[in-house]
Structures are given as structure tokens and as C-alpha cells.
Amino acid sequence: MYKVAIVIPTCNAGREFANLLAEIARQSLPIDYKLVIDSTSADGTADVAGNHGWQVRIIPQAEFSHGGTRQMAVELLPKDIEIVVFLTQDVRLPDRYSLEKLLGAFVDDREAQVAAAYGRQVPHEGASIYAAVDREFNYPAVSRTKSMADSRELGIKTTFLSDSFAAYRVQDLLKIGGFPKINICEDMYVAGRLLLAGKRIAYVAEAIARHSHEPKLKDMWCRYREMGRFQKENPWIGESFGRAGGEGVRLVKYQAGRVYKEKGIIGIGKILSMDLVRFLAYKAGMYITEI
Structure with a gap:
């Protein structure tokens, strides 16, 4: 089995954050390294992570960027980590097999062509239809693996990938230069570079996380x-x-x-x-x- 790390960038994650960490602790997949990069939270987020056994790196809020902070995390990982999973602080993983199912995209990939995988996001319980409808459209119930050949059908949607619940093969990520220091669409950027390098992106509908915003x-x-x-x-x-x-x-x-x-x-x-x-x-x- 792969050596796996989980990374969560945080900033004032709130009371629900402890519930997410507890759900991660109950996952069936063994996690070798757990890292929170916290942007100087004022609500004790870093302490919550530390109390749950996570490594914590605190950075000034002014230094945060969606791409740059994730690249910092990759560079902080132990050298033997093969797969890094990125989550956002506001997701939930009620299914204890979600991470195992997500990483199945790599385990079942004998030719090592899958460089990244992302799971299905369903709305939080009680979410309005306005928060739910885009999730329903973008995260269907059927899994799919995408390559450059799919761009003829999907266009720019071929590069769709969400770092709210995604995993990357570290060696492939490093080969394309990692995450750029940008504040949005760092996942699309990396997906595009990986696809152009001949790699594949797996969408794993069976791996479910709850995530939505009103x-x-x-x-x-x-x-x-x-x-x-x-x-x-x-x-x-x-x-x-x-x-x-x-x-x-x-x-x-x-x-x-x-x-x-x-x-x-x-x-x-x-x-x-x-x-x-x-x-x-x-x-x-x-x-x-x-x-």
C-alpha cells in the first residue's frame, strides 16, 4: 500500500473542524502523515489540530495562497510519502471508507497513468437547492477517468478537479513543477499540466465527501x-x-x-x-x- 499524507490548509476553521478530524481518524485507510497549515487562526484551530495528533505549521495570513500554500505542504512532506490528499476545512467525511475508495484509483492503476483523483461532493445536510444544484451537476454518480483525448468531448471541463477532496501522486506532481503561487484554480492548473504530460485524472464517484456553500x-x-x-x-x-x-x-x-x-x-x-x-x-x- 502507498505511503499517504493528508494536508488541510486552515484559517479560523470553527467548531466543526474537530468533527472533521475525528472523521478522518475513523477512516479505514491508514494515514502516515497528517499536516495542517494554519493561517494564524484566532479561534484555536491550530490547537485543535495539535490535540488530534496532527503536525501544524503556522503561517501569516498575508502569506497564504491556494497554490503556494499547498506547494509548501508538498515540500514539507516526508520523502517517502507517495500520495498526498488535500482537503478543505469545511468538508465532512461521514463514510469511513471515503479515503480508501479515493485511493483505489491509484491502487488499481497498474500502468501508473493516474496522477490525480478527486471524489464526489454532495451537499451538506440541510443545504438549499441553490447550494446543491451545481454539486449535483458537477459530481455525477458515475466514475470516469479523463485524459487529453477527452478534451474533444469535454473541452475545458477535462481539467475539472477540486482540491476540497483530491489526491495526487507526489512524483507526478513534482515532475510538472507542483502548484503555482496563485489564489484560485490551482487544481485546474495542475490538472491541465498533468494531462498535457500524458497523465490521467480519475473521478471516483464512490468516494464521497459532504461539501457545499450557500x-x-x-x-x-x-x-x-x-x-x-x-x-x-x-x-x-x-x-x-x-x-x-x-x-x-x-x-x-x-x-x-x-x-x-x-x-x-x-x-x-x-x-x-x-x-x-x-x-x-x-x-x-x-x-x-x-x-
Whole structure:
């Protein structure tokens, strides 16, 4: 079996964080190294992690970036670690076999072509339909392994990967230069580099984590503006994999049908207004230098 590490970047993770650490401790998969990189939390997050037996590295909040902090973690791992699992502080793992199922993508890969794997995210219990609908669309019930050949069908969606619940083969990650020091889409960036290097990305639908956020328009605007800026600064992704194509249209159709069943025509209006904010923010990030 592989030598496995888990890394969680944290900042004021809150009361639920201890529950996540307890769920990780109950996982069927043996974990060889557990690391929290904490951005100087004020709520005792680092102490909670230490009390649960995790290694803790504290950094100033100003030094955090989604890519750079994860790369720091990779460089801190013991040299014998073969697989690193990244989680975010707000996921939950109620199924004690989730990590074992996720790493099955590597265990069953005799030719070592799978460089990264990500699991299925389902909404937190009690999540609204507006928080759930995108998760349902992006994380279907059927597993799939993606390669460059799939870009003809999936376009840029070929690079879809989420560091909220993902695992990487460390040697493959290091060969493509690791994570860049960027604040968004570090998982898409790495997935693209791995695919261009001839590797595969596995989506493991049987490996489940709970993760969702209730949508807020201001947060949407900021996030999608940054996503647009990321695409502008990394044109190689669109050039290599193509655009989203009909995927965005399929998402909107799915959203409308799903929300209408639960919320009626008012719900459709609400979800479409969210989509409009996302679209405008994304375009703003791509075409406006300073906002």
C-alpha cells in the first residue's frame, strides 16, 4: 500500500473542524502523515489540530495562497510519502471508507497513468437547492477517468478537479513543477499540466465527501471575477483544451429544471440571476485589467 499524507490548509476553521478530524481518524485507510497549515487562526484551530495528533505549521495570513500554500505542504512532506490528499476545512467525511475508495484509483492503476483523483461532493445536510444544484451537476454518480483525448468531448471541463477532496501522486506532481503561487484554480492548473504530460485524472464517484456553500452574490462576483482573470493569465488552458462549449448551456438547463421542481418559477428567476452574476463577473475578470 502507498505511503499517504493528508494536508488541510486552515484559517479560523470553527467548531466543526474537530468533527472533521475525528472523521478522518475513523477512516479505514491508514494515514502516515497528517499536516495542517494554519493561517494564524484566532479561534484555536491550530490547537485543535495539535490535540488530534496532527503536525501544524503556522503561517501569516498575508502569506497564504491556494497554490503556494499547498506547494509548501508538498515540500514539507516526508520523502517517502507517495500520495498526498488535500482537503478543505469545511468538508465532512461521514463514510469511513471515503479515503480508501479515493485511493483505489491509484491502487488499481497498474500502468501508473493516474496522477490525480478527486471524489464526489454532495451537499451538506440541510443545504438549499441553490447550494446543491451545481454539486449535483458537477459530481455525477458515475466514475470516469479523463485524459487529453477527452478534451474533444469535454473541452475545458477535462481539467475539472477540486482540491476540497483530491489526491495526487507526489512524483507526478513534482515532475510538472507542483502548484503555482496563485489564489484560485490551482487544481485546474495542475490538472491541465498533468494531462498535457500524458497523465490521467480519475473521478471516483464512490468516494464521497459532504461539501457545499450557500450562495451569496458578493462572494460569487469576487470568485468568478478571479476565475476570469485566471483564464486571462493562463491562455494555454483554453488553447490546449478548448472552451466550455455546450457545458455551460447544459448546466443552466439542469439548474432550471431541478430548481423549478422545488421552487417553481420564482426559483428559476433566482438561479438565473446567480448565473448572470457569474457570467458578468467572469467576463469582467477576463477583459478588465483593474476593477
